[in-house]
Amino acid sequence: MILHKFKNQSELDRVAADLMLSVVRAKPNAVLGMATGGTPVGLYEEIVKSYQQGLVSFKEARTFNLDEYVGLPVSHAESYRSFMQRNLFDHIDIEPENTHVPNGNAPDIEAECRRYDEMMYQLGPIDMQLLGIGHNGHIGFNEPDTSLSRFTHKVTLKEDTREANKRFFNSLDEVPTHAVTMGMGSILHAKAILLVVKGQEKAEILDRTLNGAITTEIPASLLQTHPRVIVLTDCDVNYKLSHS
Numbered sequence: 127m128i129l130h131k132f133k134n135q136s137e138l139d140r141v142a143a144d145l146m147l148s149v150v151r152a153k154p155n156a157v158l159g160m161a162t163g164g165t166p167v168g169l170y171e172e173i174v175k176s177y178q179q180g181l182v183s184f185k186e187a188r189t190f191n192l193d194e195y196v197g198l199p200v201s202h203a204e205s206y207r208s209f210m211q212r213n214l215f216d217h218i219d220i221e222p223e224n225t226h227v228p229n230g231n232a233p234d235i236e237a238e239c240r241r242y243d244e245m246m247y248q249l250g251p252i253d254m255q256l257l258g259i260g261h262n263g264h265i266g267f268n269e270p271d272t273s274l275s276r277f278t279h280k281v282t283l284k285e286d287t288r289e290a291n292k293r294f295f296n297s298l299d300e301v302p303t304h305a306v307t308m309g310m311g312s313i314l315h316a317k318a319i320l321l322v323v324k325g326q327e328k329a330e331i332l333d334r335t336l337n338g339a340i341t342t343e344i345p346a347s348l349l350q351t352h353p354r355v356i357v358l359t360d361c362d363v364n365y366k367l368s369h370s
């Protein structure tokens with residue numbers, strides 16, 4: 127892993143956006159792995175700006191999102207499909223059929239997980255996977271556990287994750303209890319991974335991700351096993367391969 131530290135988030139967002147754009151410029155039909163949550167909002171804004179300036183086209187690009195809530199209507203403002211439309215897809219020239227988000231309302235969730243994996247493996251591997259990190263070290267919605275799933279699967283969200291995501295809903299009761307997430311195997315299968323970590327309150331989990339033991343209790347620590355991970359952060363953390 128290589129860690130780049132930034133003094134401000136707007137500079138970080140610009141660099142993160144440029145890294146993703148460089149993948150699409152080099153390979154117009156690139157497969158990008160997308161994330162949601164608070165972390166990527168600024169970098170998606172930067173991508174939209176570049177598109178509006180005519181600096182990039184997504185006409186041939188394909189995307190796969192990490193996860194989706196189970197049971198939340200797609201039309202709900204906080205479904206990850208809505209999030210992606212609002213923050214990115216509605217503002218760029220990507221073809222709607224090339225954007226993939228798991229269907230958290232599928233009547234047969236197991237079959238939906240298999241369908242998602244098959245499509246990902248058919249069109250993949252993902253050229254660059256964007257990741258945020260939860261305070262408990264989750265990536266996608268792969269929550270800390272004694273073992274982790276390799277493929278797309280349904281998860282029960284930890285209470286601290288629901289609590290953290292409460293800010294997007296009217297109350298904790300409205301935060302879904304389950305989600306569908308890409309598995310750790312699919313994430314680690316990406317050719318390159320871009321992990322973005324914002325806010326000093328994530329410094330401790332980032333430190334454990336970078337410098338701690340590789341353990342399923344901190345899913346992000348498995349990123350230590352991947353040969354091409356770039357970490358961009360404004361956290362004050364130490365790591366042997368860091369640049370400011």
Ligand SMILES: O=P(O)(O)OC[C@H]1O[C@](O)(CO)[C@@H](O)[C@@H]1O
Pocket residue numbers: 161162163164165166192193257258259260261265266267
């Ligand atoms: O960016 P946030 O809102 O802090 O959330 C952390 C991470 O958890 C997830 O929301 C889980 O999907 C990621 O997409 C996100 O980056």
